[in-house]
Amino acid sequence: MEEHPLTLDEVKSMAAEIGMTRLTNEHLQQLLRATQVARARRAALPVANLGPADEPAHVFRLDGESSR
Amino acid sequence: MTDLAWLTVAEAAGLLRAKKLSPVEYAKALIDRIERHDGKLNAFLRFTPDLALADALRAEVEILRGAWRGPFHGVPYGLKDIVDYAGLPTTAHSKILRENVAATDAAVTQKLRAAGGVFMGKLSTHEFAIGGPSFDLPWPPARNPWNRDHFCGGSSSGSGAATAAGFLPAAIGTDTGGSVRNPASMCGVAGIKPTYGLVSRRGVLPLAFSLDHVGALTRTVEDNALMLELIAGHDPLDPGSSAHAMGSCTAQLDRGVKGLRIGVIRHFYTRDMKADPEMTAGIEAALRKLADLGAEVREIETAPLSEWVACNRTILTSEAFAVHEKWMRERPEDYGALARERLMAGAFVRAADYVNATRLRRTMTDRFHALFSGIDVAVTASSMDAACRIDDPKAIEFTYARQARAPFNVTGSPALSVPVGFSKAGLPLAMQIVGKPFSEALIYRVAHAYEQATQWVKRRPPVE
Numbered sequence: 001m002e003e004h005p006l007t008l009d010e011v012k013s014m015a016a017e018i019g020m021t022r023l024t025n026e027h028l029q030q031l032l033r034a035t036q037v038a039r040a041r042r043a044a045l046p047v048a049n050l051g052p053a054d055e056p057a058h059v060f061r062l063d064g065e066s067s068r
Numbered sequence: 069m070t071d072l073a074w075l076t077v078a079e080a081a082g083l084l085r086a087k088k089l090s091p092v093e094y095a096k097a098l099i100d101r102i103e104r105h106d107g108k109l110n111a112f113l114r115f116t117p118d119l120a121l122a123d124a125l126r127a128e129v130e131i132l133r134g135a136w137r138g139p140f141h142g143v144p145y146g147l148k149d150i151v152d153y154a155g156l157p158t159t160a161h162s163k164i165l166r167e168n169v170a171a172t173d174a175a176v177t178q179k180l181r182a183a184g185g186v187f188m189g190k191l192s193t194h195e196f197a198i199g200g201p202s203f204d205l206p207w208p209p210a211r212n213p214w215n216r217d218h219f220c221g222g223s224s225s226g227s228g229a230a231t232a233a234g235f236l237p238a239a240i241g242t243d244t245g246g247s248v249r250n251p252a253s254m255c256g257v258a259g260i261k262p263t264y265g266l267v268s269r270r271g272v273l274p275l276a277f278s279l280d281h282v283g284a285l286t287r288t289v290e291d292n293a294l295m296l297e298l299i300a301g302h303d304p305l306d307p308g309s310s311a312h313a314m315g316s317c318t319a320q321l322d323r324g325v326k327g328l329r330i331g332v333i334r335h336f337y338t339r340d341m342k343a344d345p346e347m348t349a350g351i352e353a354a355l356r357k358l359a360d361l362g363a364e365v366r367e368i369e370t371a372p373l374s375e376w377v378a379c380n381r382t383i384l385t386s387e388a389f390a391v392h393e394k395w396m397r398e399r400p401e402d403y404g405a406l407a408r409e410r411l412m413a414g415a416f417v418r419a420a421d422y423v424n425a426t427r428l429r430r431t432m433t434d435r436f437h438a439l440f441s442g443i444d445v446a447v448t449a450s451s452m453d454a455a456c457r458i459d460d461p462k463a464i465e466f467t468y469a470r471q472a473r474a475p476f477n478v479t480g481s482p483a484l485s486v487p488v489g490f491s492k493a494g495l496p497l498a499m500q501i502v503g504k505p506f507s508e509a510l511i512y513r514v515a516h517a518y519e520q521a522t523q524w525v526k527r528r529p530p531v532e
Contacts, residue, residue, distance in 0.1 A: 014416060019397045027400050027408065034412035038385060041413075042421050044378035045428060046371075056426035057433065058278055 003039060008032055072097035073234035074528065077291040080237060081139040084131060091131065091142030095124035095186050098144050102188070102235045105531050108216055110208045111230035113149045113161060114190040120144065123186040130184065139294050141184035146239045148224045149190040150197055151282075152271040153177050160273050161193045163206050163402045164395055174271025175306065176240055176282055176299045183298055188236055191226030197247055197275045198223060198388065199407020201458055211458060212254060213529035214495050218455040219464060221254030223247040227285045228255035233531045238286045238295050244275040245380055246450075246473025248283040249485035249500060254455040256487045256496030256524070258292040258515065259285045261473075263505045264480030265310030267296070268303035276387035277308070278426075279380065279477045288525055289486065289515040293317035296508060310506075317509045321516045326362030328514065330355070331443035333370055333502075336472040340373035343452040343470075350488040350497035351449055354518060358447075361517055368439055368446065371432050376475035379432065382417060382425035383478075389414025433479040440504040445514050447501055448472050450485040454495035472500065482508045486515045487524040 008025075011032045015023055023031065072094055075083070083089035099117045106112050127142035147153060150160045152170035154177075159165045173181065181187070192210040194200025200222045201209035212220040213233040220229045224241025228251025231239050241248040243261040252259025260283045267282040274280055284295035297317050303309040332355060337343040343351075359365045370376075389396070392411050400408060439446070452470035456463035476483040483502045490496055503511045519525055 018393070018415065020400070020415070022397065022400055024401070030405070030409040031412045031415060034409050035416050038382070038413040038417055041378040041381050042417070044374050045382060045421065045425060046375050047424050047428070049431065050424065050427050054427045054431055056423055057429040058426060 006032060006035060011035060073101050075237060076288050077139055077143055077237045077286065077294050078288070080143050081141070084142040085136050087131065091124040091127040091186060092121065094142065095120045095144055098188065098235060105233065106235065108211070109213060109229050109233055109531070110192055110210045111226040111233060111235055112146070112189045113159065113192045113207050113226060114156065116156070116187060116189040120186050120188045127184045127186065137184040138298070140180060140298055142186060143238070144186040144188045144236050145180055146188050146191045146227065146230055146236050147177060148193050148227050148239070148241050150193055150242060150273040151177060151240055153187065153190065156190060158273060160196045161200070161205055161207060162195045162404070162407070164399055166206060170271070172271065175268035175303050177271065179299050191224070191230055191239060193225060194223035195404045195407035196273070196392070196411070197242060197244060198410045199404050200225065201464065202404040202406050204404045209458065212455050212495070213531050214256065215493070217457055217459070218495060219254065219458045221251035221451070221455065224251050224285065228252055228257060228259070231255070231257045231285050231287055232529055234528070238284060238291055240299070241283055241285050242272060242275070243281045243283050243477065244279045245384055245477055246471050248281070248285060249450050249473045249483060250471065252285055252485040253450040253498035254496060256527070256529070257285055257287050258289050258484060258486050259283060260292050260296055260482065260484045260508070261476065262296060262300065262508055263310070263482045265308050266300045266314060266506065268301070268306040268309050270303055270306045274391055276384040278387060279384055281477065289512055289519050290318065290321060292484070293321060293512045312506050314506055314508060317512050320509050320513045323513055324361065325358055325514050325517045328363045328445070329443045330358055330363045330365045330514070331368035331439060331446045332365060333446055333448035333472070334367050335369060336373050337449035337452060341452050341470055341472070343449050344454065346491045347449060347452060347454065347497050351447070351499045354488040354499050355447060357521055358514070358518060361521055363514070368443060370436050370439065370475070373472060373475070376432065376478055379425050379428050380474035380478050381413070382421055383429065385411070385414030386417045386422040429478050436479050436481070437504055445501050445503045445507070445511055447499055450498045450500045454491040454493070454497060476502055481505060482511055484511050484515055486519065489524060490527070
């Protein structure tokens with residue numbers, strides 16, 4: 001699914017939602033670029049190769065001591 | 069007496085143990101060298117000659133008494149400034165942690181101090197081990213001893229510069245996406261990212277918990293093996309620490325490569341990314357040398373580099389942002405521009421994408437480790453290019469991503485960067501030797517055989 005390109009206003013609003021309200025315009029430009037880079041990386045993840053039962057690399061596990 | 073600046077750990081240990089070299093004399097020689105030349109290189113963020121002399125004096129008294137503790141007794145070392153040393157600030161090269169004084173030693177610091185090492189100071193890093201080289205921080209970035217107009221790699225930049233410049237025979241670095249191996253490659257020294265969990269991360273400021281590794285930078289492979297033998301070991305206080313015992317890294321060093329099977333991941337640097345021709349030529353010449361020494365060299369294939377990098381960076385930025393979110397809310401202006409932008413990439417990664425990256429991590433890692441049923445070690449590029457100019461932000465940004473190190477943070481495999489020559493401009497070239505988990509001894513054996521068969525380790529940068 002192709003995502004629409006983010007705007008500066010949208011990224012400002014997203015930042016505010018997670019409490020990042022002190023960002024200057026320069027910071028917001030950086031956040032916009034960084035988010036675009038992150039989205040491009042997501043597109044490069046070969047998730048189509050995953051089966052439904054493929055587990056994450058780090059799963060919750062208790063050792064014998066803790067599980068008693 | 070040999071120029072003390074260029075003593076290896078092994079050579080120094082022999083002289084110190086035999087009482088032919090005084091730890092105080094050794095420390096003073098390096099202190100003098102650092103005072104004369106580090107103003108040009110900025111390898112040290114916090115130089116601590118008083119602590120060094122106190123450590124050296126203690127070592128001298130003990131060795132004269134016959135209580136030699138081992139190869140690091142009386143030997144100078146430095147710590148990347150994200151590693152705690154009790155009583156000193158751990159700044160991560162950032163304004164944000166300028167006053168962050170460590171209450172206790174990191175696990176690796178404890179080991180080096182217990183071994184009688186001589187602590188020379190805290191070494192420059194990229195801000196929070198991710199944002200550099202930067203000129204908008206409280207301290208300047210480290211520069212490359214081979215040409216100080218050039219980048220020295222990072223994020224363990226001071227660790228690479230200090231060992232290459234003859235300021236220290238050994239230094240501690242950390243590696244989350246390549247940060248030990250990058251400065252090792254660019255400064256022409258040996259740098260290991262050990263198996264995940266082999267060296268404790270306790271007391272080391274995290275960048276990304278599941279990808280962070282503590283490693284060693286030294287001028288020779290033997291010294292690297294000695295340092296890893298010292299710092300490795302299970303730590304119940306590090307939840308990622310492995311209980312697997314590594315065994316000796318030095319016992320097999322001289323066994324050569326005859327009969328060993330080396331798999332070349334050539335597609336990383338010829339197809340997925342096209343390395344600079346000088347880098348490719350250096351790696352291919354090294355492979356021919358290993359074949360001449362009796363190794364069986366053949367090509368292997370793994371997932372494309374872009375998939376490994378996407379996996380690494382999705383996990384890295386997500387975990388890093390979790391660490392930095394509070395400061396991003398409260399003090400965004402106190403970051404340097406590079407660290408801020410690179411860390412912000414984790415702000416809006418969806419939970420499903422992070423989980424999927426970790427699911428891919430498992431499948432990609434399993435497939436990668438399966439390759440080792442047919443090979444003993446793998447060889448590939450570390451950086452695609454020699455070090456670019458430090459004052460060229462476009463070149464820094466371009467070359468920063470041109471690397472094949474991140475795959476082995478994803479797999480947790482041990483990976484060592486070693487020099488394979490120099491570019492026409494006199495800058496170091498390097499390759500990576502990678503193994504299956506806990507096969508560091510075998511990696512060192514291959515690297516040592518190559519190092520002994522070449523002369524690269526004997527070259528000195530023009531620091532004076």
